[in-house]
Amino acid sequence: MLLDVLIVDDSAAIRKILQRVLRQADVPLGEVYEAADGVDALKVLGTQKVSLVLADINMPNMDGLQLLRKLKESEQWKNLPVIMVTTEGGQAKVMAAAELGAAGYIRKPFTADQIRHTLASVL
Amino acid sequence: MLNLTVTPGEAYREPPSSGPTDGVIALLGLVGQWAGTGIVQCDPSLAGRIYTHLLAMEDTPPPEAVSDDVLDAVAELANIIIGNVKNLLEEQTGPMGMSIPTVVFGHNFNTRSGGTESWTVVPFTCDGAKLVVKMCLRHVPQPGELRRGFAVPRCVTI
Numbered sequence: 001m002l003l004d005v006l007i008v009d010d011s012a013a014i015r016k017i018l019q020r021v022l023r024q025a026d027v028p029l030g031e032v033y034e035a036a037d038g039v040d041a042l043k044v045l046g047t048q049k050v051s052l053v054l055a056d057i058n059m060p061n062m063d064g065l066q067l068l069r070k071l072k073e074s075e076q077w078k079n080l081p082v083i084m085v086t087t088e089g090g091q092a093k094v095m096a097a098a099e100l101g102a103a104g105y106i107r108k109p110f111t112a113d114q115i116r117h118t119l120a121s122v123l
Numbered sequence: 124m125l126n127l128t129v130t131p132g133e134a135y136r137e138p139p140s141s142g143p144t145d146g147v148i149a150l151l152g153l154v155g156q157w158a159g160t161g162i163v164q165c166d167p168s169l170a171g172r173i174y175t176h177l178l179a180m181e182d183t184p185p186p187e188a189v190s191d192d193v194l195d196a197v198a199e200l201a202n203i204i205i206g207n208v209k210n211l212l213e214e215q216t217g218p219m220g221m222s223i224p225t226v227v228f229g230h231n232f233n234t235r236s237g238g239t240e241s242w243t244v245v246p247f248t249c250d251g252a253k254l255v256v257k258m259c260l261r262h263v264p265q266p267g268e269l270r271r272g273f274a275v276p277r278c279v280t281i
Contacts, residue, residue, distance in 0.1 A: 017178065
């Protein structure tokens with residue numbers, strides 16, 4: 001089964017980097033979708049089949065924790081794994097993401113190996 | 124992530140209003156019991172190289188113009204640098220919120236912090252060019268009185 005991934009980050013550069021790392025990772029990758037914030041992400045999720053979300057925390061309009069909360073409150077998306085990929089390393093943010101049900105947490109700057117290991121542990 | 128060699132220089136203090144400058148600056152607001160601004164500053168040439176390195180396109184010549192993509196790359200670098208400084212400071216200051224970055228590119232402009240506090244400046248040499256990280260924080264005795272959102276830096280005269 002192919003893995004369809006949604007990358008949510010307000011930085012186009014980070015979205016491109018994560019796309020590249022995913023394509024080089026040893027995972028059966030299907031479609032890769034992009035969204036610039038949580039609002040965009042919900043629009044993509046409404047129209048596309050997604051099996052994994054990689055989301056930043058600090059984003060305009062709707063941040064990553066708000067997006068995570070919305071997904072976990074939704075019957076449709078509550079089981080969708082969400083990995084936070086963020087600069088935020090403070091204990092409060094990490095705990096908040098964990099309590100909301102994040103499947104993983106990757107700190108920026110990240111290496112390709114860190115992304116691969118986290119993917120492997122989540123999938 | 125960038126695969127660039129960075130050498131730190133001697134840190135120094137700078138007055139709230141510094142002289143005119145050129146180049147690309149990315150600003151992030153910080154709020155909490157300590158509030159202020161973090162800045163990452165570099166020249167346009169280094170900004171272009173940051174863009175190509177961030178996207179692992181080191182073999183590609185850096186873009187000659189400072190495009191949206193270049194500004195986005197500098198913004199993300201600033202987000203990572205200031206965000207990690209914030210993570211370290213939080214052990215002393217308590218939790219702080221951080222804004223999304225604002226990036227300015229121009230010539231002969233001034234930046235000014237809103238208070239009287241001076242900036243702490245750490246210069247780096249990166250790929251033969253100058254990269255500067257600045258922070259200006261002030262203690263907020265009653266953070267509840269802060270308005271919502273992020274502390275907008277008082278800038279810019281262009």
